[in-house]
Amino acid sequence: MLIEFDNTIALVKPEGDGELEMYAQVREAVKTMAPGARYMRQHKLWLQTKGAKGWDGRTSILSKPHPSNGSAFFPTGLLPYIHAELAALATMPFTFNDLRHRPQMPSYEYSVPLRDYQADAFLAAVNNKVFMGTTAGYHWPQGVLQIATGGGKTELAVALCQAIPVPTMFIVHRKHLVTQARERFKKYGIDTGQIGDGVFDPNTSGVTVATVQTLDRLFKEGDNEKIKQFLGAEQIFFDEAHLAASKIAVGNQLVSVSRQFRRAYYRFGLTATPFLKDEYSNQLLMGCTGDRLAHITNERLIKAGYLTPPRVVIIKMPDIGRPKSWPDVYDHAIVLNLNRNKRIIEELVKCPKPALVMTSRLGHASILRRMAINKGIPVPAVHNGATKNKDRTKGIADLQSGKISAIIATGIYEEGVDIPNLRTLILAGGGKSKVAALQKIGRGLRKAAGKHEVLVIDFNDQTGAILKRHSAARKKIWEEEGFDVKERD
Structure with missing residues (x-):
């Protein structure tokens, strides 16, 4: 089975009935209960009729195979997870075609002072690999950096921006966080652009702080003159990334925005509280950012005196x-x-x-x-x-x-x-x-x-x-x- 993937979408290309059946089994295996299913009439009918009618309430983040050629897709952030499911079922070989746009590799040079756990998280972010059946592995600089509130997530983002000097989007979900994030970047000598709160002033070669709502609106309106000024971002951060799993509408919005940045090789979620919702919502988060790369708890930071x-x-x-x-x-x-x-x-x-x-x-x-x-x-x-x-x-x-x-x-x-x-x-x-x-x-x-x-x-x-x-x-x-x-x- 062939899987082609870029920075946002993995495309599955099954050949023959055997591979189609294998994909169908994986899709079934990763189905989860849809959030709010228990309140829906069709699921209640399914319960009342003991499965004879209605809907069982489960859904999948993996698409159904296309009726003409059997191809299907899912967010690239889920690829290592889906590979593990495929490997457990595989009775035939499958191959990967890595089509990701790759910008320059990290220099590892940054001036912002980092604590020991921040430095460890930095290295986990830039050096992450997934193997997916290979010995060399794939460089996979994406995932969730879970650091307790007050542990310095923004300073870690600043270090990554300094070490990876490529066009970057720092995406927030509330207007007041735009100003706050810009001030934190400015503190360390990084002048940022802004998209949101009535301002459109992207920094095309540096860091731009943007609200997800404004980006979503610009994409839906198809304002290509504005979109082309920021769509070349090669690194994106999702601040308070747990919100991708807070509500389905918010998660879908974040996934939709995330998919637009096809050149963004570096993808990081910043949050103190990821993967605490239902499984479907957690898969939305993982699809945007990848799996957890670092986990720094309140208890650890309290004991260390931070x-x-x-x-x-x-x-x-x-x-x-x-x-x-x-x-x-x-x-x-x-x-x-x-x-x-x-x-x-x-x-x-x-x-x-x-x-x-x-x-x-x-x-x-x-x-x-x-x-x-x-x-x-x-x-x-x-x-x-x-x-x-x-x-x-x-x-x-x-x-x-x-x-x-x-x-x-x-x-x-x-x-x-x-x-x-x-x-x-x-x-x-x-x-x-x-x-x-x-x-x-x-x-x-x-x-x-x-x-x-x-x-x-x-x-x-x-x-x-x-x-x-x-x-x-x-x-x-x-x-x-x-x-x-x-x-x-």
């Missing part, structure tokens, strides 16, 4: 007994629960400052802000997805300087927000997602002068089975991360 140890205090909240449906449970036991909200404000009043209170809903954040102001805590307007970059930047600067002592924010603060001297983090919104939990707690782990720990206030909500499960899931996350965890009433 991050601040958290002290997690979980406060038990009693069952309020009334609501039955999930929306009512969340509204009455979390958002509108007066006793719980009072407890949040009590903890905010007495906790070390500066403090960050995080909620899942804007309405809940607004309630808490009014209660905080009534207790004499000057809290600025709630920071949320609609907050302008300049207002968010000013709020964080005021918090750092001591001009204000607390900020209340929604999920917009889960990623890409640096508040090194943060002393307290109050998790007011509940939830069970490991990705969200670790992203949130990462806001408080950065080191600062005189900071020996960060206090994390969480809640053990006892209203309804779902909130109980969510609370237990978060406690398990904290314990698995090796954090100091205590419970109290």
